[in-house]
Amino acid sequence: MRIFGAGSLEDVRQCTDLGVEGILTNPQGFDQYFDGKLTLTEIVESLLAASTAPVFIQIHGESAEKLVDRARDLHALSPRVGFKIIADEKGFPAIRVLQQEGIRCIATCLFSVSQAAMAATVGAYGICPFVSRAREIGMDAGQTLRTMRAGYDRLAQAPLIVAVSLKGLADVELAIAAGADVVAMRYPLICEMMGHPLSSRAEALFARNWARVKGEDVAYLQHASTQDGLAE
Numbered sequence: 001m002r003i004f005g006a007g008s009l010e011d012v013r014q015c016t017d018l019g020v021e022g023i024l025t026n027p028q029g030f031d032q033y034f035d036g037k038l039t040l041t042e043i044v045e046s047l048l049a050a051s052t053a054p055v056f057i058q059i060h061g062e063s064a065e066k067l068v069d070r071a072r073d074l075h076a077l078s079p080r081v082g083f084k085i086i087a088d089e090k091g092f093p094a095i096r097v098l099q100q101e102g103i104r105c106i107a108t109c110l111f112s113v114s115q116a117a118m119a120a121t122v123g124a125y126g127i128c129p130f131v132s133r134a135r136e137i138g139m140d141a142g143q144t145l146r147t148m149r150a151g152y153d154r155l156a157q158a159p160l161i162v163a164v165s166l167k168g169l170a171d172v173e174l175a176i177a178a179g180a181d182v183v184a185m186r187y188p189l190i191c192e193m194m195g196h197p198l199s200s201r202a203e204a205l206f207a208r209n210w211a212r213v214k215g216e217d218v219a220y221l222q223h224a225s226t227q228d229g230l231a232e
Contacts (some may be wrong), residue, residue: 001176003193004162004184005115008033009050011187016051023047024084024128024184026108039138041074048078058104059082067094075103084108086130087115096122106162111139116148119159126160128184131175132167142178149179169193 004022005015012023025047034043040057047055058072060068067085071094077080082104085091095105104125110116111134119127129148131139134141145163152158162182163175170194207221 001180002182003054003190004052004182005051005057005187006189007186007188009046010058012047012050014187015190016053016188020053020190021182022053022184023051024058024106024162026058026084027060033085041077044074044077044081048080052080054080054082054104055080056084056104058108060181061090061094064090064093064097064193066095067091070097071103082106082125085087085118087127092118092122095119095124099123099125104224107159108164113144113147115157116161117151120152120155124159126162126182128162129180130163130165131163131171132165135171136163142174145175145178162173 003020004024005012005018005020006024006029007015015023025043030040030043038046040059044057045054047057059067059070059074061070067090071083074083082207083098084106085095085108087107091107095107098105099122106126106128107115107119107124108128110119110129116127116129127148129141129145131141131145134144145161148161152161161179162184163180164168164184166172166175166183166185166189168189171186172183172185172189172193204221207218210216210218210221
């Protein structure tokens with residue numbers, strides 16, 4: 001399993017420092033983190049400066065031709081720039097053209113196995129199935145992901161399944177268990193992935209042992225053990 005990052009420029013830098021394999025964007029993030037002060041070109045340039053990973057920029061357009069033109073213009077900034085394109089009747093033809101030109105595209109806002117099949121047909125680099133949004137409307141997101149996984153496993157070259165719309169660790173673990181290739185999220189949720197209460201408890205328990213090693217300053221661990229009710 002792999003991780004893609006997202007979020008503010010600082011989030012992107014921290015995700016990159018951790019070694020994430022890609023950065024995803026969407027217009028909600030553009031609005032939230034750039035506050036209408038930068039053009040899309042300037043946003044892309046800022047993200048490229050903040051990360052060494054591939055950056056997938058979500059774009060829009062009234063037709064497949066408009067999507068293709070926009071993607072070509074932005075891709076000219078760097079070969080690291082790829083695109084997220086809405087999974088619909090104008091998005092899939094645009095993805096096909098761009099993929100044939102060597103420009104990586106992810107079909108996003110994807111909710112069905114049928115859309116996943118179309119993404120494979122047009123040669124998409126990846127798909128972004130939405131997890132929490134699907135669950136909120138009563139869909140079985142786990143089963144949908146498992147069916148996509150089973151279908152893609154029969155292909156010689158399948159799109160990456162990049163699970164998005166992950167609102168907590170339950171969504172992340174559901175996506176991983178269902179067979180997603182990648183889970184994508186903002187840095188705070190990545191931080192949640194790093195820890196576990198039992199890991200913290202185990203570290204606190206080791207404070208007793210470290211305290212008996214000459215020269216080791218374990219005051220911070222002893223404080224943790226006291227907080228956890230473990231001190232003798």
